[in-house]
Amino acid sequence: MFMTQDVKTQLVALIQQALASVAPAASATPILLERPRDAAHGDFATNLAMQLARVLKKNPLDIARQLVNELPVSALVRKAEVAGAGFINFTLDSAAKTAAIAGVLALGADFGRLVLGGGQKIQIEFVSANPTGPLHVGHGRGAAYGASLANLLAFAGWEVTREFYVNDAGRQMDILALSTWLRYLELNGVVVAFPPNAYQGAYVRDMAGQMAAAHGGKYFRSAEAVESGLPGLPDADRSDDEAKNQREAHLDALIVRAKALLGPDWSYMHQHALSEQLADCRDDLESFGVRFDVWFSEQALFDTGLVARAVDLLEKNGHLYVQNGAKWFKSTAFGDEKDRVVQRENGLYTYFASDIAYHLNKYERGFDKIINIWGADHHGYIPRVKGALTALGLDAEKLQVALVQFAVLYRNGQKAPMSTRSGEFVTLRELRGEVGNDACRFFYALRKSDQHLDFDLDLAKSQTNENPVYYIQYAHARVCSVLTQWGGEVSTLARADLGCLDSPRELALANRLAEFPEVIAAAARDLAPHQIAFYLKELAADFHTWYNAERMLVDDPVLRDARLALAAAARQVIANGMGLLGVSCPSSM
RNA sequence: GCGCCCGUAGCUCAUCUGGAUAGAGCAUCGGCCUUCUAAGCCGAGGGUAGGGGGUUCGAGUCCCUCCGGGCGCGCCA
Numbered sequence: 001m002f003m004t005q006d007v008k009t010q011l012v013a014l015i016q017q018a019l020a021s022v023a024p025a026a027s028a029t030p031i032l033l034e035r036p037r038d039a040a041h042g043d044f045a046t047n048l049a050m051q052l053a054r055v056l057k058k059n060p061l062d063i064a065r066q067l068v069n070e071l072p073v074s075a076l077v078r079k080a081e082v083a084g085a086g087f088i089n090f091t092l093d094s095a096a097k098t099a100a101i102a103g104v105l106a107l108g109a110d111f112g113r114l115v116l117g118g119g120q121k122i123q124i125e126f127v128s129a130n131p132t133g134p135l136h137v138g139h140g141r142g143a144a145y146g147a148s149l150a151n152l153l154a155f156a157g158w159e160v161t162r163e164f165y166v167n168d169a170g171r172q173m174d175i176l177a178l179s180t181w182l183r184y185l186e187l188n189g190v191v192v193a194f195p196p197n198a199y200q201g202a203y204v205r206d207m208a209g210q211m212a213a214a215h216g217g218k219y220f221r222s223a224e225a226v227e228s229g230l231p232g233l234p235d236a237d238r239s240d241d242e243a244k245n246q247r248e249a250h251l252d253a254l255i256v257r258a259k260a261l262l263g264p265d266w267s268y269m270h271q272h273a274l275s276e277q278l279a280d281c282r283d284d285l286e287s288f289g290v291r292f293d294v295w296f297s298e299q300a301l302f303d304t305g306l307v308a309r310a311v312d313l314l315e316k317n318g319h320l321y322v323q324n325g326a327k328w329f330k331s332t333a334f335g336d337e338k339d340r341v342v343q344r345e346n347g348l349y350t351y352f353a354s355d356i357a358y359h360l361n362k363y364e365r366g367f368d369k370i371i372n373i374w375g376a377d378h379h380g381y382i383p384r385v386k387g388a389l390t391a392l393g394l395d396a397e398k399l400q401v402a403l404v405q406f407a408v409l410y411r412n413g414q415k416a417p418m419s420t421r422s423g424e425f426v427t428l429r430e431l432r433g434e435v436g437n438d439a440c441r442f443f444y445a446l447r448k449s450d451q452h453l454d455f456d457l458d459l460a461k462s463q464t465n466e467n468p469v470y471y472i473q474y475a476h477a478r479v480c481s482v483l484t485q486w487g488g489e490v491s492t493l494a495r496a497d498l499g500c501l502d503s504p505r506e507l508a509l510a511n512r513l514a515e516f517p518e519v520i521a522a523a524a525r526d527l528a529p530h531q532i533a534f535y536l537k538e539l540a541a542d543f544h545t546w547y548n549a550e551r552m553l554v555d556d557p558v559l560r561d562a563r564l565a566l567a568a569a570a571r572q573v574i575a576n577g578m579g580l581l582g583v584s585c586p587s588s589m
Numbered sequence: 590g591c592g593c594c595c596g597u598a599g600c601u602c603a604u605c606u607g608g609a610u611a612g613a614g615c616a617u618c619g620g621c622c623u624u625c626u627a628a629g630c631c632g633a634g635g636g637u638a639g640g641g642g643g644u645u646c647g648a649g650u651c652c653c654u655c656c657g658g659g660c661g662c663g664c665c666a
Binding site for chain 2: 034035036037038041045047050053054059060083084085086087089130167170171172248324325326327328337338340341342343344345346348350351352355375376377378379380381382403405406408446447448450451452453454456459467468470471473474475477478481482483485486518519522525526530531534537538541544545547548549551552553588589
């Protein structure tokens, strides 16, 4: 019997012996084994001879033949042959392939678990949406990617902290609080023109309604008090820069007025809107199978003085200068396109300043690696953040930014609007409700994160039964059904005699199971959970093919148990992989 | 204008850090349910990998250039 995990490394060891004998000088050449797509090319293949051709200045075919000749005899390898331009193809002994089945059944939910991360602490910050409205499908993509990636890295041996950065300190929150108050006034019959650049969504009215129900007219003020003396609004149909500036100025003046009129009640308004939206956001994400260990408040960075400390530190290190009354960080010294303001002329810190403080805090918490998952529109932001870290004397290499490309929605073949403020967007909650959580998570997982995503709503909604997620879940359900009809104790299958499994379909499926840890390793290395999704599709395909070709519940108990063991192992790997992607595996469909 | 990302079958996407004849799903066409779930299986057609050049044993993958699309270039967040 072969140790499951070791088949590949044992094969590498054999090749290394051959290499040491053929080309002692090049014995350190790394040996890469790949699983050929074409079954005719065996179970493993190496391009070692082609790699050596360059160094040894010899014909790769000759090198390959020598390597095969020098390969030590082993029960592991049934056949090693030279093919193509110099590949060496290995066909394993059946027992070496079916060994994976026993391995899966012995390890269960831990099959595929790795120690790549060596228990290092890694922080993944994702979603971090402004709590100013419902999450939309773009956030959904970041959420699905981040959650799957976090699960994946934890499975691969890192100690993962999942974190959501709450932007609770900026102007956007003020605008939300103002929007809520204006809707509240509206409910009390006070007619104030609702600014076009305030938050228009129905959820704002909902919050206002709750507030009116709970506090009656406590925050009532007259329209005259609210509006008198404010700068006017331009015509609604104007979209030039001047008009835009006028609208922003009007909005800011309204905020100032609201703060003056409400006094201490303003912060209640602010807090209420924040906690409502945050609770909604958390609920939405949890229903989506996305959980966070830490909800980190931007405001706390100011309250604890960390923002000031971070800026002071930059100043002390000589990386700041004053120009036009503002404090600038000399980020061009660290590869950025231009210098950036950290403290405005009016004394307020910029978002960049609090972000520097936030990253300083991340470093001070002692993570070995930090991953930020950002929307692709933030790519220009990376050099300045890394620059600031370097300027603070920190190792910027610890920080890795994974960009998630935009999800562009299509409805009836038309681009759907995605603006939060206009309130016209498809929410994540709507999407989950119409497509289902499983299909939703898998739909997102099925795309490489740095690839633009055309999300066709009509397709996603209408094709729920054709979504590939069901293909995989169906394989799982089929195994459950067969095992139920068999009625035996599944745990006994781990001891089944697998010697009778020798058909190409069975061995292909067993091979696929053995590949799972390699898929985990590659996906973790590339921060690419989509590789798991594609692997699972292939695994399910191997299973369905076999299922349609052979019967499991046969009379011969030895053959029956062997096949059931294979099926049970396939079910286990499907469950392990789907679990990482946050997709459930029903036992019947 | 400058910077980053992208361009693969009619559509949506893979391609294991440069490997063998570029693969799936959907859609189209043809077969398979008296046998453990047909949400399945088997088969067929469908490609100048945006165009062109370069690097080498070998390029969808790396470099250059052009075309096309997305995003960014605030004392916004």
